[in-house]
Amino acid sequence: MNLFLYSLNYAPEKTGIGKYNGEMCEAISDIYGYSVTALVAPPYYPNWEVEHSYSSFLYKSENINEVKVIRSPLYVPSKVTTFKRLLHLSTFSVSSSIALLIKFIKNKPDVIFLVQPTLFCAPATLLFSKLFGVKTILHIQDFEVDAMFGLGMVSEGKITKIVRRTESWLMKKFDVVSSISYSMLENAERKGVDKSKLLFFPNWADTSFVTPDTDGSALRKEWGFAETDKVVLYAGNIGQKQGLEIVIEAAKSFEGDKNVKFVFVGAGAYVDILKRLAKVSNLDNVYFKPLQDWEDVPAMLSMADVHLVVQKKGAADAVLPSKLTNILSAGGHALVTAEESTELGKIEQANSGIYTRVEPENTKDFIAGLKAVFATDTSKPNMIARNYALKNLDINNIIERFVSDIDKLVKGKDND
Template sequence: MKFLLYSINYAPELTGIGKYNGELAPMLADNNLATYVLTAPPYYPEWQIKGDFHNSYSLSEGDNGVTIYRCPLYVPAKVTTLKRLVHLSSFAITSAFRLFSLWRLKPDVLFLVQPTLFCAPFALLFCKLRGTKSILHIQDYEIDAMFGLGLGQSGFIKKTVKGIENWLMSKFDVVSSISYSMLDNARKKGVPEEKLLFFPNWADTHFVHPDVDASSLRWEWGFTADDKIVLYSGNLGQKQGLEIVLDAALAFKDQPHIKFVIIGSGAYRDTLEQMASEKGISTIQFKPLQPWELVPQILVMADVHLVVQKKGVADAVLPSKLTNILAAGGHALVTAEEDTELGKISALYPGIYQLVEPENPAAFIQGLSALLAQDTRATNQIARHYAVENINKDKVINRFIQNLEQITKSGSLKNV
């Protein structure tokens, strides 16, 4: 079977969609699928082209058996709504030329990852002409996220854009997503039940586990054994609503043993650092993204993990960082409404994490205080058990491979 992964994000990006794509493709290749990737140069979350990569067309053969085709795109130094639209559109255009140059490749399956939906028209046309099965995998409902942040509120524009989105989604052979709530959203957008596939994000529960010794890293980063570490790690973007973390740090300023650490890069980092400085917060550290090999130590070192989102975003964007927090048996404070996927998991597995209302500083601080009062050095066994049983990397991807075989043989998801 020939599998073509089509996505704007790929390894060596360390966070979000690029990380998952970078793990999926090599594992498919290890299972004897001829695997190809159509992507952009790595740029996220710093919003600049990484290292030795060039913003141009390129072809590389990975040591893991994956062939990678990269296409240039516009990467804004400062992200605005308009610039982000140009950014997504630029990749859709440059990758479309590269996609049709792969005509002779004749993939059996094209797996388009959203974002960006801008690539969907070209992907569907290619699949229709080439006889390739098309899968739209939704990591992020970019249209819902845009409207959830209050952008483009004109009734006519909103109706038109959503109509186009629904039509495009309905044309794919299969629509997969990372949560049941997001699949429910696809149903509401008109995708037939027989086309829906659950394909969650995963965690490497063998690599990330609670038994890692993080004492040396704690010492290296200047923390004492008595310090309580509150960690946010991931993209530092405006949609996260991270101002609430600064509010919490300010609320605990008279307890200097409670330390806050923000790890990551993104368009909003400079603003957050400036705000922290203006508030006179001395118990907060900002650090860049860390090497992947340090992730288990970082996760185990933290007493409390923060998963922060704004209202209206939780069902549109399921936070990928949570999978590794659960694998590490971490104690997490999660902002989400009760009727979201995160809310439903919290209700089904009491104690897996603490749920608080988004954009409510008082509730956030109260929830954090309650977690800090617990024995946060002990493993959260509920979280760890959930990770091993439900989001183990090997289990998730092996099940997906079985789904692919069914789709290519019968053309449907029946009996999957």
């Protein structure tokens, strides 16, 4: 079987879609013997800066753990605006479509797996797949159109209607549309995708590596925190869609409690703004750390008392936070901002105690939610979260099911 991944992001990116793409491709190649090729951008996320050993302007081929990786050039803005973001996506779609055509001519795959974002690559994917007789899967990690409009990055109007109709038309042309949550699949169905084409393919956790048994005390000590401190951790991409200003506001309210420490671990377009907000407010209970290597992630998760999963209104079902899978696997005590009607709200209702949920962009509720988590015994793992991860998020089970679905697609059988 020959699988072709088409996506912006790939390893060695440490977080988000790139991390999942890398793990998926390597597992499918190593365990199931597939021939896997990945057409991706040079690693740039979440710093929005291309790593020094790669180029923004040149194609590059490499082999990473038996996966053939083709890097396609693109524009990477140092400061992300709506226009620059669109230019960023457009340049990748143009440059990568050339590499895609060459690959299809030389050795066509059985299946092409396009990851959204970016939908900009869908036209070339559909055109070449039709010409060469290749099965297509659109995998939705983020509904980028919904995120753009839902976060107010683009105002509603005639252009909005055109964009939404184009999105719907493109999605309906794929053989299969998969996504990481049931709410996102329902959204795809509302956009016109036939229910028979929908496939649940969630993000996962390595539940044998990220466990509640990891000792994070050494890292806690290294970072200067005492055993009696309450460490509130946000780890991952630091971008506009998170609405992380609310964490700074919460830190202000806890200034009188010297044992509460707020820690941001990660990088992104918004990190400098948060640092400036903390500095202007003279906060000495807010700390910033760089992204951690994967082997250090279990210890980082273990040392925290509270984990933050923060998003703005309207984002929860457009961009389901990938960081939550490892928090649950570690048995972490999480505070999640999401509307009750979203997937995150439904998970909380079905699994009482899995995390504490508050409405997004409500500072008063956010602070009350933090106090509620502090009132629990955070020194012990949250076994409701851990058991949920073992049952629903194990990487081996999810990949095995996905490979079975690919086989059915290629052989022309109906998906379950």
